[in-house]
Amino acid sequence: MNWNVFDAWDDPFGWTGSVARRSRLSGAGFPRLNVHGNEEELLVVGEIPGLNSDDLDITVKGRSLTLKGSRKIVELGEDENYSHRERTGGEFSRALTLPFEVDPDKVSANYENGTLSIHLPRTEKDKPRKIEVKVA
Amino acid sequence: MSNHDKEVEKMVFVPKVDVIEGKNNFTLRADLPGVVSEDVDVNLTGDLLTIAAKVKEYEARGLPMLYGEFVTGDYEVSFKVSNKVDKEKIEAELKDGVLTLTMPKAAEVKPRQIKVKAA
Numbered sequence: 144m145n146w147n148v149f150d151a152w153d154d155p156f157g158w159t160g161s162v163a164r165r166s167r168l169s170g171a172g173f174p175r176l177n178v179h180g181n182e183e184e185l186l187v188v189g190e191i192p193g194l195n196s197d198d199l200d201i202t203v204k205g206r207s208l209t210l211k212g213s214r215k216i217v218e219l220g221e222d223e224n225y226s227h228r229e230r231t232g233g234e235f236s237r238a239l240t241l242p243f244e245v246d247p248d249k250v251s252a253n254y255e256n257g258t259l260s261i262h263l264p265r266t267e268k269d270k271p272r273k274i275e276v277k278v279a
Numbered sequence: 280m281s282n283h284d285k286e287v288e289k290m291v292f293v294p295k296v297d298v299i300e301g302k303n304n305f306t307l308r309a310d311l312p313g314v315v316s317e318d319v320d321v322n323l324t325g326d327l328l329t330i331a332a333k334v335k336e337y338e339a340r341g342l343p344m345l346y347g348e349f350v351t352g353d354y355e356v357s358f359k360v361s362n363k364v365d366k367e368k369i370e371a372e373l374k375d376g377v378l379t380l381t382m383p384k385a386a387e388v389k390p391r392q393i394k395v396k397a398a
Contacts, residue, residue, distance in 0.1 A: 175349040177348060177349060178344070179339045179343060179344050179345060180342050180343070180345050181342055181343065184340075184342065185342075186342050188337050190313065190376070191312070191376075192310040192375060192376030192377045193308075193374075217308070220301060222301055223299050223300065223306075224299065226298045226299070227296065227298035228297050229295040242345070254375075256375065257311070257312035257313060257376015258313050258337050260338070262340070
């Protein structure tokens, strides 16, 4: 038996949402990432709704950052079927090359409201140094 | 308030949605990353169910964006709920940016076991 719960699913014009389907920059993998930073620190942010943070591995080595994890979309019970499906799950992996070396001991990550934020401070030895010019 | 480089017009997105039919319920799940439960509004007017959510922009520590693959925005989607759903008993829950609506089936569509009496 396969009938739809929502009349709208049968009718492509049943959706009343007047806005376009969420469009993102193409070419990127999952999760989509934004990188913020300056010369001393970086912040990598990703949208991963419904993530169990135990299923996430963050690896930092020198100038490389790797995110590996799996997003579990709820498994169906015996009597359950999808009537409509757009969300995707499964394993993901993303690697980024950072503009400078970061200190792995000082990296911190926070997952809140489906958004992952990773803060990566630059290593001390790699930080740009100002050389003062003495006026004689 | 935006932490990002430029204040651009806020986008409104249609969230990705799954609907699962079970024996007694329909379950709808919508991805709403960046949304807290106080900022989701689920409204049923007649047959029309509307999910509207305001995004809470992430804290970028005042750091400028170097590279971007997504923009944040609010979410809105509406759909008609059929008579197969008991509209009085729809429940909503938000966790980790995923909204779950539990919609019990109306009594008339629930499978019923009819006992056959021995004569």
